[in-house]
Amino acid sequence: MKKKLCVFLAMLMAVGSLAGCGKFTCDLCGEEKSGKKYVVKYEGEKATLCKDCKELYDSLMKLSQLISD
Numbered sequence: 001m002k003k004k005l006c007v008f009l010a011m012l013m014a015v016g017s018l019a020g021c022g023k024f025t026c027d028l029c030g031e032e033k034s035g036k037k038y039v040v041k042y043e044g045e046k047a048t049l050c051k052d053c054k055e056l057y058d059s060l061m062k063l064s065q066l067i068s069d
Contacts, residue, residue: 028053
């Protein structure tokens with residue numbers, strides 16, 4: 001019984017990790033990524049970004065605000 005429970009939990013974790021976050025293509029770098037995707041809106045257009053490109057996007061937005069002030 002204990003062995004069956006361990007096998008069931010291992011299978012559940014494996015399926016959960018596959019179903020958690022799907023793959024997507026980052027609109028900025030063009031690479032296929034997995035994990036969390038970030039959707040940003042800029043001048044009425046939506047873009048899907050990976051984590052690295054989202055950090056770059058945030059930095060550029062902060063810089064543009066500093067320049068415009």
